[in-house]
Amino acid sequence: xxxxxxxxxxxxxxxxxxxxxxxxxxxxxxxxxxxxxxxxxxxxxxxxxxxxxxxxxxxxxxxxxxxxxxxxxxxxxxxxxxxxxxxxxxxxxxxxxxxxxxxxxxxxxxxxxxxxxxxxxxxxxxxxxxxxxxxxxxxxxxxxxxxxxxxxxxxxxxxxxxxxxxxxxxxxxxxxxxxxxxxxxxxxxxxxxxxxxxxxxxxxxxxxxxxxxxxxxxxxxxxxxxxxxxxxxxxxxxxxxxxxxxxxxxxxxxxxxxxxx
Amino acid sequence: xxxxxxxxxxxxxxxxxxxxxxxxxxxxxxxxxxxxxxxxxxxxxxxxxxxxxxxxxxxxxxxxxxxxxxxxxxxxxxxxxxxxxxxxxxxxxxxxxxxxxxxxxxxxxxxxxxxxxxxxxxxxxxxxxxxxxxxxxxxxxxxxxxxxxxxxxxxxxxxxxxxxxxxxxxxxxxxxxxxxxxxxxxxxxxxxxxxxxxxxxxxxxxxxxxxxxxxxxxxxxxxxxxxxxxxxxxxxxxxxxxxxxxxxxxxxxxxxxxxxxxxxxxxxxxxxxxxxxxxxxxxxxxxxxxxxxxxxxxxxxxxxxxxxxxxxxxxxxxxxxxxxxxxxxxxxxxxxxxxxxxxxxxxxxxxxxxxxxxxxxxxxxxxxxxxxxxxxxxxxxxxxxxxx
Numbered sequence: 001x002x003x004x005x006x007x008x009x010x011x012x013x014x015x016x017x018x019x020x021x022x023x024x025x026x027x028x029x030x031x032x033x034x035x036x037x038x039x040x041x042x043x044x045x046x047x048x049x050x051x052x053x054x055x056x057x058x059x060x061x062x063x064x065x066x067x068x069x070x071x072x073x074x075x076x077x078x079x080x081x082x083x084x085x086x087x088x089x090x091x092x093x094x095x096x097x098x099x100x101x102x103x104x105x106x107x108x109x110x111x112x113x114x115x116x117x118x119x120x121x122x123x124x125x126x127x128x129x130x131x132x133x134x135x136x137x138x139x140x141x142x143x144x145x146x147x148x149x150x151x152x153x154x155x156x157x158x159x160x161x162x163x164x165x166x167x168x169x170x171x172x173x174x175x176x177x178x179x180x181x182x183x184x185x186x187x188x189x190x191x192x193x194x195x196x197x198x199x200x201x202x203x204x205x206x207x208x209x210x211x212x213x214x215x216x217x218x219x220x221x222x223x224x225x226x227x228x229x230x231x232x233x234x235x236x237x238x239x240x241x242x243x244x245x246x247x248x249x250x251x252x253x254x255x256x257x258x259x260x261x
Numbered sequence: 262x263x264x265x266x267x268x269x270x271x272x273x274x275x276x277x278x279x280x281x282x283x284x285x286x287x288x289x290x291x292x293x294x295x296x297x298x299x300x301x302x303x304x305x306x307x308x309x310x311x312x313x314x315x316x317x318x319x320x321x322x323x324x325x326x327x328x329x330x331x332x333x334x335x336x337x338x339x340x341x342x343x344x345x346x347x348x349x350x351x352x353x354x355x356x357x358x359x360x361x362x363x364x365x366x367x368x369x370x371x372x373x374x375x376x377x378x379x380x381x382x383x384x385x386x387x388x389x390x391x392x393x394x395x396x397x398x399x400x401x402x403x404x405x406x407x408x409x410x411x412x413x414x415x416x417x418x419x420x421x422x423x424x425x426x427x428x429x430x431x432x433x434x435x436x437x438x439x440x441x442x443x444x445x446x447x448x449x450x451x452x453x454x455x456x457x458x459x460x461x462x463x464x465x466x467x468x469x470x471x472x473x474x475x476x477x478x479x480x481x482x483x484x485x486x487x488x489x490x491x492x493x494x495x496x497x498x499x500x501x502x503x504x505x506x507x508x509x510x511x512x513x514x515x516x517x518x519x520x521x522x523x524x525x526x527x528x529x530x531x532x533x534x535x536x537x538x539x540x541x542x543x544x545x546x547x548x549x550x551x552x553x554x555x556x557x558x559x560x561x562x563x564x565x566x567x568x569x570x571x572x573x574x575x576x577x578x579x580x581x582x583x584x585x586x587x588x589x590x591x592x593x594x595x596x597x598x599x600x601x602x603x604x605x606x607x608x609x610x611x612x613x614x615x616x617x618x619x620x621x622x623x624x625x626x627x628x629x630x631x632x633x634x635x636x637x638x639x640x641x642x643x644x645x646x647x648x649x
Contacts, residue, residue, distance in 0.1 A: 073273070
């Protein structure tokens with residue numbers, strides 16, 4: 001199995017996130033950056049498929065030079081090699097441009113399975129998997145909470161998470177699979193893995209190296225434009241219910257009004 | 262002065278352990294503390310990451326890291342839970358390190374892989390009910406009888422000695438006397454012997470009721486005619502105590518790292534609390550009585566970390582580090598105790614409630630001035646280096 005898994009470096013989920021007021025994009029300089037948490041599940045699933053059926057796991061990312069830390073983490077978890085698309089000209093690319101660039105590079109790797117996370121915790125667009133499938137001309141199996149690969153038949157079957165249960169969906173390889181957190185428990189890299197990561201093959205591609213048209217990338221050529229951005233309003237103070245004998249009923253009424261019960 | 266900057270790999274490992282501590286250790290720390298249970302599931306997770314094999318060569322099942330890197334892992338674990346941190350510290354530097362340093366090739370091949378994997382824990386039995394800092398007072402004996410050591414005696418406060426995955430206890434025992442000096446303690450021949458457990462005659466007695474480190478496994482041990490093969494002698498006969506002292510020097514750096522983790526945790530908790538807790542219409546951090554206290558705590562932890570990094574870097578560079586390790590142990594354990602006291606004070610009444618991590622840190626801190634050489638012993642070492 002030739003497996004490609006996409007990863008993205010995002011601002012630390014635990015940190016307070018800010019928007020850059022001039023570009024209206026996420027301010028990635030003021031906070032610690034980490035691998036998008038859901039991508040860890042994607043990498044883990046790729047490694048599990050490799051461990052069960054053999055093959056190779058290639059990590060692909062697009063992002064600034066610092067995103068190399070995220071690539072290294074995936075390699076230290078056990079991925080075999082990595083491709084890092086990085087170029088100043090790519091800054092500010094939207095989901096459409098990012099997916100086009102990633103697809104261009106992924107196509108050259110001739111994957112059987114492309115794994116992506118259902119969404120990234122920064123922009124939360126949740127569209128990368130679908131866009132990649134479209135660009136690559138692959139079927140897409142998204143919201144996967146379980147993946148079963150049948151290399152003999154050349155098929156991938158998933159349990160697709162739904163509101164009231166799951167759907168069993170199958171497609172022939174090559175295929176794009178989007179995973180959710182329920183799918184596994186990502187491993188922590190060992191020190192041996194961390195040491196080995198440095199020696200694994202890493203390909204760094206510029207816009208030109210990747211064969212991308214410079215006139216289509218970056219903030220200036222984005223298909224979508226953020227017109228305005230406002231910080232989230234401070235959290236409102238909660239409602240205090242003073243118990244005068246009917247406290248329980250009033251709490252229940254409140255929850256019912258919020259459609260929580 | 263040796264270079265104390267972390268390599269990229271050390272920094273990655275530190276971050277990984279910090280993540281593990283936050284995601285896996287933190288959610289269960291209070292429960293294990295309250296119930297006084299050994300966190301087997303956490304230890305299994307640490308084992309899967311290879312933490313128990315961190316400072317040992319890959320040829321013995323280790324990770325090929327160094328002692329400094331182990332200290333970084335211990336610090337990050339202690340930032341969340343000292344019990345888990347001491348389990349790793351004792352597992353590596355007391356359980357496996359003596360075998361790695363003083364064992365024969367056969368002994369290393371036999372025992373290190375299982376200890377490095379974390380599937381088994383080893384313990385070191387030095388302290389006795391009547392012999393702590395003065396280990397020359399050892400009363401446990403071992404004599405040879407048809408190719409077997411026969412061990413009798415008792416040990417006290419032995420970490421990792423009674424878990425269901427404990428497989429080895431190395432003990433120091435009197436194996437004879439030399440000369441006819443009237444002060445018998447000075448002429449005792451003390452040797453180290455490896456006892457695979459469980460063994461007939463070996464008992465890990467009920468765990469102590471401790472002030473802190475509730476989730477760490479600590480027992481008194483009894484040996485009644487415990488028989489092990491003569492080949493289980495670890496290191497040269499009569500060098501048992503001297504060898505252990507060498508292990509203790511580096512162990513002090515690891516305990517210092519643990520103390521720094523706890524002292525840092527107290528800063529982290531206090532900063533978060535002082536920002537969000539309001540009194541008299543403003544966050545308590547707006548009062549210099551609080552913010553200066555936290556500034557002092559931060560200064561203390563910085564100095565303590567610098568001291569242990571220096572000792573660890575000296576050790577890694579092959580330079581003498583005995584005095585520096587003693588200084589690191591002394592200042593970091595004091596920083597931990599002081600920061601824990603200040604953090605509970607900042608938390609007010611909540612600081613006295615066990616559900617708040619600072620209360621646990623406060624209980625867990627005191628042992629740091631006692632274990633692995635008391636503060637007084639560290640001062641003896643430092644004074645000795647000054648020719649006093």
